[in-house]
Amino acid sequence: MMEQLQQALPIGLVFSPLIGVIVLLCIPRDKAGWLKGVGILATLPPSVLALLLYFQFDARAGGVQFEQRLPWFQIQLPQIPPWEVAFHFGVDGLSLPLAVMAALVATLAACASVYIQKRLKGYFLLFLLLEVGMLGVFLARNMFLFFLFFEVTLVTLFFLIGIWGSIYREKAANRFLLYNGLGSAFLLLAMIGLFVLFQSLDYSRMQEMAHDSRIQAMLAQEPVNNIVRGIFLCTVVAFAIKLPMFPFHTWMLRVHAEAPPAVVMIHSGVLLKMGAYGLIRFGVELFPQQMQAFAGVLALLGLINILYGAALAFVQNELRRLLAYASVSHMGIILFGIAALNVSGLTGAVFQAVSHGFISALLFFFIGSLYERTGTTDIRQLGGMARPAPVLTGIFLAGGLALLGLPGMSGFISEFLAFLGLFHEEPGLAAAGVLGLVLAAAYTLRAVLKAGFGPVAEQIKGMADTRWPETAPMMVLLSCIILIGVWPDVLGEPMKVTIQTIASRIGG
Amino acid sequence: MEKYFLDYDWTVMAPELIILAAAALLSVIDLLLKEGGNRRLLGWISLAAVIGAGVVAAQQLGDPAYEILSDTYRVDDFARVFKLILLAGTGLILLGSFREMDREGKEARGEYIYLLLAALLGGMMLTSSADLITLFVGLELLSLASYILAGIRRKRTDSNEAAWKYVVMGGVSSAFILYGMSFVYGLTGTTNLYTAQQRLFEAYNSGYEPFVLLSLFLMLLGFAFKAASAPFHMWAPDVYQGAATPVTSFLAVVSKAAAFSLILRVLLGTYLFLLQAGPWQELVAPALLVIAAASMVIGNTAALRQTRTKRMMAYSSVAHAGYMLVPLAAVAGAMLFESTIYYLIAYLFMTLGAFTVLMVVERETGNEHLASFAGLSRRSPLAAAAMTVFLVSLAGIPITAGFFGKFYILIHAVTAREFWIAAVMLVTTVVSYFYYFGVIRMMYFRPPSDGKKVPIPAGAAVVILISLAGTLLLGFLPQWTLDFLGQMDWMSTLSPVRDTLGQ
Amino acid sequence: MTYTENYLSVVGFILVGLALPAAALTVGRLLRPYQPSGPKAMAYESGVLDPTGDSRVQFHVRYYLFALLFVIFDVEAVFLYPWAVAYDALRADVGLFILAEMGIFVFFLVIGLVYAWKKRVLEWT
Amino acid sequence: MMPVTSYLALGAILFSVGLYGVLTKRNAVVVLFCVELMLNAANINLVAFSKYGLYSNQTGQVFTLFTITIAAAEAAVGVAILFALYRNQNTVKVDRYNSLNG
């Protein structure tokens, strides 16, 4: 009995926000308080379940745990056995940290949603559906399911940006849709290609096949290897758009600038990480040879991301845009980690994904609070904020320090690991990347100092400081960041076995 | 031994006979009823007939293929499934337009109903024909009734013009089909599709290849028109825009489904030998692929520029015709029938749903400009939500019918190793997000012009709900439909029925 | 007489039929006077004034409606004739079904006629 | 096979003339005629084939009867639609029929 319940943990986690959806549907549209309350409460079960999952996870055993399959449908195919698609969920060391992070960030983002004024019912409905989508992405054990949940996040986010965003929300929503739609198309193509190659979309089955030497030999032959290469490129492009990698990043800037802060918390904190997750899950695990051939390019792109993002972040005056470019820069670090293709690199990448998730969630929570009070996020209009709002500024300072990778905070660990990993493989690029860290310090401090200190600007004279309902969530986020920073094993331990397995398979 | 009429098992034609009887009965009743009187009764009778025919057709599913009337009429699973699609489409349209036709033209309401049934009958004949003559007669019955339906709002210039364009272009395409058929007859001396296959093969091998191919391509041109696929799609936007919305949805759904049954029947029934003979891979498949790709590209890009929803839906239907042609073009994949029909069913629900919402909106705002949808989420949240699902499905996003249908076709194309058409499908699908989401944007992001509620008539509400259920179920629980389609005996479509006497 | 001879005779009739007007009009041209003048070449309307307006006026729609009805029923005859010719043979072959079949066919046309009747297409007003 | 060639040529010419007319003529009535011309071109083929085809038999003529009927019905529908259009637009010039656009 207990075992069965445990088996059902991932699926329960994924669909637990639906309870809130049902309750919300029953609440009349004009009961704002109720809606907000239910909306926030509904994100608690996933968080609780996620933590339960985390504590139940056997870190030493590694592998896939809490696996569960519920049959869904099967397509009859000629010659080969029918293609069965199931509701197949489970966690391994790669998905666990991300899922937990996603659940926590979602809860806190729901808290940040109290600033939303209009159409609350629709907002929370979509928000909870979005949560289902992102949890599903991380916990699915079947690529078809992965794709479905991936698309759910796309559609729901489209609405969240388009309805509740600021002035240019429609443009942002469109841009988001176009790029991510293209990404999904590539992903779909890659998925079908993968199915043709491996005749299954189960992660475990695909991995098995991908590392079977006979099949590898077969795939390396002349006509087939072109197809394999094509599928690999589709995969990379699909997730590069999501991540976003350098040439595909413009949509993400708009989303950061236009979407409501609570949504950006989710978007920047969780959704971008789906790109990283996908790259590792499908790129690294399924195409070891192609990935190795491609690692140099990936590292180079990562470098561009880091430097380009950092350089542009330095000249931004708008905090949201600044953070958007900072995100670009930080995603470059994830790319570094992945390109390293060794244990420390991959660990660093996942660390960075989780840590950046918390950090950007924190910073956008801050921006939400700030905007609520001052109506602006332009640092030129925010000078001397520390005097009227010391707590808020303190949080901003802490978040900024985390962003620039101060030791003792999560950012440091992840950047360190990622760079360490890449130094083994591509020392030159890694060295160049370090420049990005210097720039990070520069743009972060510039923003924090300009906004927080100095003479008090006109607009913010009468601004109030945060009260506990806002402070508490931010403190939770901050404590997560510091917890990872001082005790990396809390994150590193569960993923260790999985990462090692991946790394050993690709020979890194 | 020759067989005569009474020797046949006429029950296999029961669905057609029911519809025929209903159409005749309704036209008589309509004449007897007082002018301007209540025509609600006609609607109910027609609906009952469609449902009755559907039940009969459904019961016959899985029976062995049977040929009647000296092998001119063929009832096999292929025909039965298509008939069910046609019946379902017409039934939903009838139900959804109960109120609509009251408004559009009181004087033409009776005509509307029985012309719809006549067109349906034509479509059903089409799907069951094993003979060029019956095929052509069925096709024309469908077409002629559709021409009139397109112009049924006879006081309105746009409706007349739509009908005019439709009748001229339709006539030309019929001429193409007929001209192609004349060559088939000339080379084979028979009008039976399956006998023609063998004799065409002989003719092909004895020096008449150009004529064999000529006949095929002439017919293909005509078929492309009927299915509103490129390069003969030009009529679609005008006709869709000008016709009354229920008629438009009939053209978009039922007419198109019938056209696809026609294409499949003729190409697979008569020209399949080209697959062994060679030119299929060299000529036919590329031609079909080009038609399909062109439809997708033209349909999806032209739809971007439209400001009228019906024109937009017309181009979208051109694009969907392109998607549906892919399985046939990639004939080597083995899920040809299943994937085409799955998509057709999905298309039926989502398009009908979208058109019904469109009708409701048009009814309230008086036009079908994109701007009419502004703020629909406020004026009628449920209609807006349903429309969103339909549009998302048309755009091919999970977990909807449209996604699964496209996915199925993609698998088919990829297993047949037609990668580039798969790529075209995907890219054009992404393009289509723009205009589908353009409507969604209107509904959710823009403020309404006035805050009045949009009333939804009961019939339309039922249709929207059924379509919604269909769209979601086909996307979320595809297994039922897959099983259903898997049980059908598709292979019998490819070969003649050997034993019609059942001895 | 053979098939060809029968139609040759028809050709003969056509030739002779064309020859008569040709001959008569030629002879007439030799005999008749030719003195054209303005009023003579005027189309007759009231006998005094030039005709008012174009004579090719828009026809009433009823002409077209009757033309359409004609086309439909004439085509019906196309089916009735072979049926009538082959009636005896078919009657012996398939029995009264042949009658029922034509009955159905004619029934549908009669519906069409009744429709036109009821819609006052047949009124010449 | 000699005789059939000339019939086929006649059919092809008729078909082409009809198609040309449909595409270029501005008078709606003429356009309808041209459509009929195309259908009749196919009829000529059918009848020619029924006499001189690879397998000559009566089926072609039966087919022709059906197509004549259908062509008549199509013409009837076409003319009926043209009336309605003419009543509203007061012209039979095809290029004036332009109320439908995006």
Added chain:
Amino acid sequence: MNGWTLFGPVTLLSVVLLFVTYAILFERKVMGWMQGRHGPNRLGPWGLLQTVADILKLLIKEDTIPRNADRAMFKAAPVIAFVPSFVVLAAIPYTKGLLFSDLAVGLLYYIAISSITTIGILSGGWASNNKYALLGSMRSVAQMISYEIPLVMSVIGVVMAAGTLNLTGIVESQKEVWFILPQIIGFVVFFIASLAELNRTPFDLPEAESELVAGYHVEYSGFRFAFFMLAEYVYVYAMAALTTILFLGGWNPLFGIDFIPPIFWFALKFLLMVFLLIWIRATLPRIRMDQLMQLGWKVLLPLSLINIFLSAVLKEVFSGWY
């Protein structure tokens, strides 16, 4: 092509012209008697040369063509109207041996060719560019096509009974009983429709003098006018012959009186029909246009349809009787 091919038609043409000449006279005379007057009686004994004189008059009359007329079509129209009227005669058999072409589809041939005349009338009216002419021709066409339907349908009973479209065959099958008896409805419909097809009273609306001046040939004069008239009277000849063949048993003798040669039997019946046509012209007034159309569509057409099924029933009841 042998001599008979041309000689036959020429002979027949002479006969027909003779017939027309004296049919016109006969008509005027009969109508005169019926109306209590003498009719033409100046030219020749008993007025026998009256029509000849009329024809000569037409021959030397000036041929005017209106300024606005479509000249080519104006000139062609009488020919188009006349030629079919003569060509249909090719299919008429007078006796078993006396016939010009024994077409298997004689009846269909007659119906098909005769409808070409309609085009001649329409083009004549159109080419004249005259309102009366155009209106007359439109009416004429409307009338002719409306009555062609009952005409065509009413014969189907005959075709069913005879089982052939060959006119000789139809006469042969009337050896026992003439079709006028079993096909009485068909005959009535056929006769009325043929009156209308001939544009004769009471159906002479297209040329109603009092309404339309003279109908479609208002602008025609001289011999062009003559050909329109000629066509009408040739049709009288043809229609009377056809009625004789279809319903009156052709050359079959009555009561087995076969010592009279078949050609005389034919001529007798034929003349009876001609007389009947003239009689009706003298007796009945012209009907209104709306009555005309309604009679055709609402009475004759349903009757002829019913007749088809009655014929079938009759065949069942009296199978073996004929």
